[in-house]
Amino acid sequence: MQTETVFKALSDPNRMKILNNLCSKDCPCNVGEVACCCTVDLSVVSRHLSILKNAGIISAEKRGKEVFYHVNRKEVAALLRQTAATIEKTCCS
Amino acid sequence: MQTETVFKALSDPNRMKILNNLCSKDCPCNVGEVACCCTVDLSVVSRHLSILKNAGIISAEKRGKEVFYHVNRKEVAALLRQTAATIEKTCCS
DNA sequence: TGTATATTTGCACAATAATGCAAATGAATG
DNA sequence: CATTCATTTGCATTATTGTGCAAATATACA
Structure with missing residues (x-):
């Protein structure tokens, strides 16, 4: 997962x-459910999901004809916290 | 400061x-110093600095004919950590 | 006041990205 | 095997954003 x-x-x-x-959501959603919000x-929406997936932010799981997406919560949170730490730190600290 | x-x-x-x-950098930089990196x-560069400033990520301070920019470290770090927390939390947790 | 230096802004253009529609793909089911 | 449903992809169009150059602005200083 790359910050940029x-x-x-x-x-x-x-x-x-x-x-x-x-x-x-607690459970993975299919594309139709995701699309309700916009x-x-x-x-x-499918393309946006693809971009989020390629960035490592979400993951996809195919079940039958549907694809279920869920957020990689821990990984994204870790990346944001690491970025926070980097930004907070001056070169002398 | 808005996440988006x-x-x-x-x-x-x-x-x-x-x-x-x-x-x-530990000290604020003027535009010329900032510009070295790209x-x-x-x-x-001036326009990019303006975008970062409007987002609240950096601040500007004018001294004479120069403008010195520095990162709002604490604020940015806090926002990223808060976002991390939000993402990590499921609706039931 | 005129000149030099640092930065910003107006403007035109190039590059990227978002969008909708139609068609294609993949999978279940009659 | 045809049909239906969920999702993705090709393509054209529109919208947004990044860029460089020239000119404008702001400040210091001779």
């Missing part, structure tokens, strides 16, 4: 909505 | 270079 890629993935309003939506076409 | 704005501000390679450069025009 993650930030880029999170830089779009619809992707943030999608991520928030996924974060609010007004764009389902194909656009 | 911050992520958007951090979604460009040159702005990340600029931020890393500023983070590596090959784009000085005016472009």
